[in-house]
Amino acid sequence: MSSIGTVRVDLAGRGYDIAIGPGLIDRAGELSAKLLARPRVIIVSDDIVAERYGARLFNSFKKAGIEASILFVPAGERSKEFDTFGQLMNALLDQRPDRKTTLVALGGGVVGDLVGFAASVLLRGVDFIQVPTTLLAQVDSSVGGKTAINTRHGKNLVGTFYQPRLVLADTDVLDTLPRRELLAGYAEVVKYGLIDDPAFFDWCEKNAADLLAGDAAKRTYAIEQSCRAKARIVAADERETTDLRALLNLGHTFGHALEAETGLGPDLLHGEAVGTGMAMAFDLSARLGLCPAADASRVRAHLGAVGLPVRLRSIGGDNRRQWNAAKLIEHMRGDKKAQAGHLTFILARGIGKAFVTREVDEAALRGLLDQAIAA
Ligand SMILES: NC(=O)c1ccc[n+]([C@@H]2O[C@H](COP(=O)([O-])OP(=O)(O)OC[C@H]3O[C@@H](n4cnc5c(N)ncnc54)[C@H](O)[C@@H]3O)[C@@H](O)[C@H]2O)c1
Ligand SMILES: [Zn+2]
Numbered sequence: 001m002s003s004i005g006t007v008r009v010d011l012a013g014r015g016y017d018i019a020i021g022p023g024l025i026d027r028a029g030e031l032s033a034k035l036l037a038r039p040r041v042i043i044v045s046d047d048i049v050a051e052r053y054g055a056r057l058f059n060s061f062k063k064a065g066i067e068a069s070i071l072f073v074p075a076g077e078r079s080k081e082f083d084t085f086g087q088l089m090n091a092l093l094d095q096r097p098d099r100k101t102t103l104v105a106l107g108g109g110v111v112g113d114l115v116g117f118a119a120s121v122l123l124r125g126v127d128f129i130q131v132p133t134t135l136l137a138q139v140d141s142s143v144g145g146k147t148a149i150n151t152r153h154g155k156n157l158v159g160t161f162y163q164p165r166l167v168l169a170d171t172d173v174l175d176t177l178p179r180r181e182l183l184a185g186y187a188e189v190v191k192y193g194l195i196d197d198p199a200f201f202d203w204c205e206k207n208a209a210d211l212l213a214g215d216a217a218k219r220t221y222a223i224e225q226s227c228r229a230k231a232r233i234v235a236a237d238e239r240e241t242t243d244l245r246a247l248l249n250l251g252h253t254f255g256h257a258l259e260a261e262t263g264l265g266p267d268l269l270h271g272e273a274v275g276t277g278m279a280m281a282f283d284l285s286a287r288l289g290l291c292p293a294a295d296a297s298r299v300r301a302h303l304g305a306v307g308l309p310v311r312l313r314s315i316g317g318d319n320r321r322q323w324n325a326a327k328l329i330e331h332m333r334g335d336k337k338a339q340a341g342h343l344t345f346i347l348a349r350g351i352g353k354a355f356v357t358r359e360v361d362e363a364a365l366r367g368l369l370d371q372a373i374a375a
Pocket of ligand 1: 046048049052075076077080109110111113133136137140142143144145146148155174175176177181270
């Protein structure tokens with residue numbers, strides 16, 4: 001058996017394991033059997049992922065003597081809207097679940113967020129298992145228990161904190177993930193090094209090419225390190241009541257503003273926005289004299305070297321944007337993380353030395369944005 005990594009998320013009474021490695025989809029039944037209140041699961045997936053992996057996951061449950069059925073939603077962020085959510089709830093209830101039925105989310109962050117939310121309210125709460133299939137979902141969204149759907153007021157404004165019983169991150173499925181999605185997820189991997197683990201950032205610089213090319217052992221290691229970092233922060237601050245969990249938003253104040261400006265569409269994926277946003281956060285830290293300029297250059301160089309967009313002018317494909325600093329700041333003020341008008345930034349004193357601040361001078365921010373727009 002090839003090596004499977006395990007990370008434990010320690011939460012009193014609700015702790016769970018994240019298993020990471022190749023071949024896990026085919027072992028899902030065996031690995032989850034003892035956790036199920038009753039041998040009955042309903043798998044929910046998106047149509048793209050279901051076509052590739054639905055039957056294998058279904059068969060793995062069957063093989064373990066677990067009754068299984070499978071439902072689909074269309075692939076894409078729009079499946080996190082109320083309409084899809086309502087249809088999914090009715091489709092789930094059509095399956096006559098009881099409180100001991102377990103839901104299984106097979107897909108990226110969209111399916112994970114949607115199904116996690118559904119599990120938290122179906123019959124006032126049923127268990128669920130995450131089988132994340134994008135790198136972003138494996139290192140970020142499937143861990144930590146945030147669930148959400150979108151409204152016309154913005155993304156992720158309706159949701160719950162609801163932890164899965166198990167996460168199975170099968171590294172093989174990343175082989176079919178489009179390169180752009182893989183890179184977007186990789187930005188969130190780098191994030192963990194930049195927050196508080198400079199040795200992991202060094203590792204990323206040396207091993208990114210192999211990892212992105214499909215090296216299974218390196219993928220497992222990077223996902224394990226990422227999950228361990230997120231699990232540690234989540235265990236200490238499950239509901240984001242202190243600034244600790246906010247560190248996970250490194251690059252996100254800028255990133256969310258860029259996403260808002262590009263319309264949350266295919267022009268800029270979330271992880272791409274976070275990559276650009278992290279480069280900007282380090283540049284702002286350097287501009288404020290908090291962080292050595294050499295560290296900010298190193299961050300930008302690594303993200304650029306793997307192929308993430310680090311310059312605003314490279315974003316948007318054919319329909320290049322006219323970026324506007326005032327508009328970007330307006331988006332930042334609209335972000336749900338902004339508290340009483342104070343923008344929250346995650347800045348850094350160097351690689352692996354991130355901290356939270358609400359004291360960023362607006363003129364400096366303006367200067368940084370103008371420079372990024374001109375670059
Ligand atoms: N809950 C959290 O803590 C958290 C954290 C970060 C992001 N999110 C949410 O995650 C969502 C984004 O997730 P995502 O980036 O995984 O996007 P996604 O779920 O939309 O997946 C991206 C695309 O890849 C396809 N795909 C997935 N796995 C595949 C595979 N193995 N092979 C081929 N194609 C595959 C999907 O069908 C989809 O078209 C957003 O809605 C975001 O709000 C949540
Ligand atoms: Zn993110």
